[in-house]
Amino acid sequence: MTGSSRARRNVMVFATLLAIPEIAQATDDVAFSADPSINAGYANNPFLEQGSGRGSGYVQARIDPEVKFINELTTITVAGMDTYKQYFQHYGSTNDIGAYVDYAGKPSTRLRTHAKLSYDNSIIGQNEFTTGSPDTGLSSAPVTSGSDISLIGTRDRRQQLQAEGGLVYTLSQHTTLTTTAYYVHARYSHLTLGDYDGFGDTTGISRQVAERVQLGVQGSFAYYTYKAGFGHTSIYSPQASFSVGLTSYWKFDGAVGASFVDNSVSGSTTTFTGNINICRNTPRSDFCMTARRAALPTGSGQIQNELLIGTNYSYKITPLSTVTLNANYTQNSAIQSFITGPSKYLRGSVGYDRRVTERVHFTLEARYANIYGTSVHRSADYGAQAGISVKIGRSQ
Structure with missing residues (x-):
């Protein structure tokens, strides 16, 4: 971690700690939780x-x-994450950290507001999954960074600071206005020519046209600059959006359209972009499948088309036992890229969680990952881990 990156992280942490006493005085309830775990x-x-x-x-x-x-x-x-891993050979140790402050408010019956400041410092390409169903819809967090497939295998570290904020305003009984803006600051430990900054906004309007159907339009703008001589890029993305409640359990939503990408060095191009999500949520199981194609910045030096197809599923076998399945396939294709490397990434996992006591859980997980699109020989990653996690405090 560089000195400037460490300073930015320390400023963020210090500001958060200063704010906590003032926040606590203005709240009706405080809920603390922590989930320490150890795995082998x-x-x-x-x-x-x-x-x-x-x-x-x-x-x-x-x-x-x-x-x-x-x-x-x-x-x-206010939340944080710290993962420390010690390998027995070849790699030594790794330490990934993250933190965020998130605000959600409802100033009036018609207005909902949201803001978030987050920091992440982690090695690119580790075969780790984040549990839970993906957020969908206009109000979800903006996707601001690509998956950096071309840097997998380099053990480069991405340090990303992101600020975002938005609101949802009910114009009438059936019409809603949504806007979300963001700023992202990404730095790389080794391949520093991929360092970039960017900002953007998505604004949309949707209307309920039937009991379970919403239709709308949205427009996005993004602007990215690279530290190296790759110029700056503007992305304009008009899209049509929809959300359909197929049944009380099934939901189908997304947005489809195009992105007009203009780079100050390499010129302009147009590409199809959008996302489609289908989810089923019941008291016993959760399932989501998503497909997304977007023009996103990467550490390879410029904007790339990224196609992602993913699914996650969890099922409660008994009141004490849950199984999870996760899989996704990601493919990058160059729009304006100055560094070549692997372009396809496949990974999957199967997990099992058993509640031993009210607060202690036994976990077991098997994983697989591989990258394609390069002539360089490398072995797939596969393996398994078992461990114990403890629920401390309470969640609200």
Whole structure:
């Protein structure tokens, strides 16, 4: 971690700590939780590096503390993540950290507001999944960064600071206006010519045309600049949006359209973009499948088309036991890219969670990952881990 990056992180943490006492005085309830866990496992090629014989056992410790300040009109969440992993051979240790402050408010019956400041510092390409169903719809967090497939295997580290804010305003009984703006600051430890800054906004209007059907239009603008001599890029994306409640359990939504990409060095191009999500949520199971195509910045030096197809599923076998399945396929194709590398990434996992006591859980997970689109030989990553997690405090 560079000195400037460390300073930015420390400023963010210090500002957050200063704000906590003032926030606490203005809240009706405070909820604290933390989920420390320890795991042991084996990975055949955890960073998908070149060559073979890259397998290693490891132990991993993780903690995710969270504090929520809650009153009638607002919820403020301060959270962090720290994952430390020690490998028995080849790699030494790794440490990934993250933190965010999130505000959600309802100033009036017609207006909902949201703001978030987040920081992430992690190695690119680790075969880790985030549990839970993907957010969908206009009010979801903006996608501001690509998956950096071309940098997988380099063990480069991306440090990203992001600020976002938005509102949802009810214009009438059936019409809603939504807008979300963001700023992103991304830096890389090794390939610094991929460092970039960007900002953008998505504004849309939707109208309920039937009991379970909403239709709308939205427009997005994004502007990215690279530190190296790759110029600046503007992206304009008009799209039609929809949301359909197929049944009380099934929901189908998304947005489709085009992106007009203009780079100050390489010129202009047009590409199809959009996202489609179908989800089923019941008291016993959750399922989501998503497909997304977007023009996004990457650490390879410029904007790329990214296609992502993914699914996640969880099923409660018994009141104490849950199984999860996750899989996704990602493909990058160059719009304006000055660095070549692998362009396809496939990964999947199967997990099992057993509640041993009210607060103690036993977890088991098997994983697979591989990258394609390059002539360089590298072994797939596969492995498994088992561990214990503890629920501390309470969630609200």
